[in-house]
Amino acid sequence: MHTSIATVSLSGSLTEKLAAAARAGFGGVEIFENDLLASPLTPEEIRARCADLGLSVDLYQPLRDIEAVPDHVFARNLRRARHKFALMNRLGADTVLVCSSVSPDAVDDDSLAARQLSQLADSAHEFGIRVAYEALAWGRHVNTYDHAWRIVEAAGHPALGVCLDSFHILSRGSEPEDLEGIADIPGEKIFFLQLADAPLLAMDVLQWSRHHRCFPGQGGFDLAGLLRHVLAAGYRGPLSLEVFNDVFRQADAGSTAVDAHRSLLLLREAAGAGALPPAVVPTGVAFAELLTPDAEPVTGLLTALGFTRAARHRGKPVDLWQWGEARILVNTAATARRDGTRLAAIGLESPDPAGAARRAEALLAPVLPRRRGPEDAPLDAVAAPDGTELFFCATATATATATATATATATATGASATASATVADPELPDWRADFTDLPDTAVPSATRIDHLALTQPWHHFDEATLFHRSVLGLTAQESVDLADPYGLLRSRAVAAGDGSVRIALSVGAAPGDDTVHAQHIALATDDVMAAARRFRDAGGRLLPVPANYYDDLAARYEFADGELDTYRELGILYDHDAHGAFRHCYTEIVGRVFFELVQRDGGYQGYGAANAPVRLAAQQAGRR
């Protein structure tokens, strides 16, 4: 199935856009008129550039307010249209889009519209061009797809068909039965299909359309349902993205194009029109890998938390630090000093690492070269949109035994350590086998990685959510706003259904903020107070929490005697939801990373978002 993208959906000059679309695997483009007008290339040169890149020019839309107007106005419109048809011949575009008129000159007269569109199609036909008529959601008289089709049907011209646009159809709040009329349109009269999703905003539809469209799967429309209807009608033309979005206008065209094409592949899959390798949901976090120019500060912090250096990679400067089921790799391979310590990779326990990698690759995730020694396990890895390396792997039985011990210990307190007790399939490549055990033995503990919090580049937040959801098979939760003293952050969690993998994605208030806000690793323990005290007694510094916060807790909740005093003493924050309670505290920041100690009780599902403003303010205060 041919895929296409309107150049208005991407940032940059026309040639930048074309190169990005081709690299991401699109088969064609819609050339947006302003992009052509602003380009120093002639139409012939643009056509040649597209041909070199393997792109067809699927659509051009240079005409506005054409039909259902007085005849002298239509004569002018036809003159303009013939100019544009000649241009389209030079450009190699054979379909012209005509949107329903928004002009105050337009009259509510379907037969006039049909007659004039028929005349336009006559003229187009001379140039070998087809006319695709589309109902704008805010068209003056024609604003539904079935109305546009009635006019096209009445015109009965072979060079005249309809263009269906998901935004214009679904933004009107269509009920499922409203889409049934699509089946009445013969497939060969659907000349074109434009696709855009959008968040479900209650706002002026024109502003919504021009600024807030997004790629399929990133908004709230049922695009798969629409596509199924259109394919059932017999449509076999391009699936084309036309997305007006303020953020995409600023973002790098290359990564936006990849995000765009991935969204189309997923839409095809969701509509049952194109198979992909199935998702392999990860079953746990095998490890988190920190890249650091100087291991000392971070290993000091790990030691104070309770980690021990359990093993060393056979061939690389990488140590495995372990605390119960929480495993942190500390990698001192070359990294620039100014980058500081950062969370560079995540190992995901996978029941089928090769399958997981196949799906990721099919969905355009860059597959990472296997930089490994001849003896190393062949680990599959891809890059997430933010550059984090994701390893699909299995933790071997030796470790699983340690887990079993930890689980046994944890059982007494009822803590939720069982989810990570993966017993790896001996058939699977064992990343752990690349490491040589060190004499220090880890103290058994129920500790495990509760969640990882990753700061996303500003322009790619929705891409990150779609990636984690669709490539990894995680479930996305609602997006929440978090107030930092210097702007609102947005945060959205993606998780496996059983909570064994949780990733909190967040994005700053403005481009560039991803370097301000740190990433973090949250460690689940069954006694956060004991863990915090041990950390502090070992010389670790916990983020200070203002006394006013505890006065507020006292006003809002009733705690057991002394409990609040302990929170206050240690800097522990408290939250609760319909399921249970959450207690958590934070270490200082090292480089771009900090740690959180958390205790989930009674099935609490959140991430302590209510406390984020206090945490963020305290971190900002530490920077001054």
Next chain:
Amino acid sequence: MHTSIATVSLSGSLTEKLAAAARAGFGGVEIFENDLLASPLTPEEIRARCADLGLSVDLYQPLRDIEAVPDHVFARNLRRARHKFALMNRLGADTVLVCSSVSPDAVDDDSLAARQLSQLADSAHEFGIRVAYEALAWGRHVNTYDHAWRIVEAAGHPALGVCLDSFHILSRGSEPEDLEGIADIPGEKIFFLQLADAPLLAMDVLQWSRHHRCFPGQGGFDLAGLLRHVLAAGYRGPLSLEVFNDVFRQADAGSTAVDAHRSLLLLREAAGAGALPPAVVPTGVAFAELLTPDAEPVTGLLTALGFTRAARHRGKPVDLWQWGEARILVNTAATARRDGTRLAAIGLESPDPAGAARRAEALLAPVLPRRRGPEDAPLDAVAAPDGTELFFCATATATATATATATATATATGASATASATVADPELPDWRADFTDLPDTAVPSATRIDHLALTQPWHHFDEATLFHRSVLGLTAQESVDLADPYGLLRSRAVAAGDGSVRIALSVGAAPGDDTVHAQHIALATDDVMAAARRFRDAGGRLLPVPANYYDDLAARYEFADGELDTYRELGILYDHDAHGAFRHCYTEIVGRVFFELVQRDGGYQGYGAANAPVRLAAQQAGRR
């Protein structure tokens, strides 16, 4: 009249916010609860800090979903409230805000609400605190100010009154007659007035309220009308700004606080409740001043345009370049190399420079120190929000004579040069007298400065519009979006009614973009084709315009024979509006500045916005 601001309206830590509010001249603050919770200062320390800064703590709002709930829920609420009243005593706040409940627990029972609010007021009274009850626009059962007042009236408790909030009242689309009920509330029962404006957006009211409020005069609400009603009712309490705005959360607190206080002063003036020195509308542009580390590139460009070096400042390294009535000062006083050439100051012809400066100073514009020699004219100058220096001045008769000549020349062609023919009052300080004439005489010409285009810092666009409108007395036009290849710009013009002063303010797509987009000086000529040809023949380089642009013009308009060829040859762009036509072209960029040559015919009012995408794309192409 006491002015106040909610700390949520400003960016930063609580102490940063307090300092910024005090510096901008506010008399008090509303402490936002999250700011207190996140502050390491105790309530007593916050109180002392406010006292040191001369700020009263006018309001605190720690309570939610208090009233019209089952009694056992209310008992919990009362417990929480008493905790908070004790805190307010420590903080020195004597008014608590209670917003109407949004809880699903709340019942639709005004007598229950009145009874529970009365109990709450009893409790508050013990602490010396008054309760101000406010109807949220999305309150579950109580969402209009008159409903809230009926409940307060029924309760009949001396420590219970209403808080009126302009957003909650006006966001419901109130008709003027809807405000008449305010007169029914005794002034002493209006305990508080919160003010916020907002752009007229058709969107979900909760999202609108939380993200898009703005300062009075920057949105679409009739706040002056509301304030008149509230004052007529006898209210004498604080005017307090409570503005939730995503941009202000990121912006520097100091300049936001100044913007905020200026908006309140203007609102008072508009409601007839506080006089300011009257606005003195400028009558022309006396000069534009370029600051440059190296005069050579820019004077080369000026020479090619037709400017001559007409005079030299007696005591500073500043040359006056003149072309007809267009005057450019080229200042080579110390400027950092990396800043490049930039537009640093504007001289505005003023019939009353001292009066203009008085208004600017009363409206918190920084008054610039008079860096002048003993003989120099005492020019009044202030800084605009973007740092541009604005000189209020008069151009003396000697120059006015030259103007008269130029005007006479221009009359033949009907060009609009008359607006700048200011004959300065001999009483006024003449900036021109500080300059010694040079032998080169300017060729008489009708050229004048048509408009100046200034790029605004991202966080201060609405402030800039309000400043130019209210401080200078210019009229603001509608804001328009301009598509740059790398993001949407927003642009808004402010102008004197007769067009003698026009300033186009624009802002980039993201913070930091103000350094990417250049400022420019547009020169009005009565023959742009001749001016462009002369510039090119003198070695000047005009911005190249793509051939595709002219093919589009050919499709859209019918031109006289050869006209389009001339446009094409020279790179002239064309636009028209209901009044007339606009032809314009651009020079290359020098430092951060470029020039535009424009010809307005038939009373064209715009700035060629339709051509901005082509211009911006060509400028971006030049950067690659």
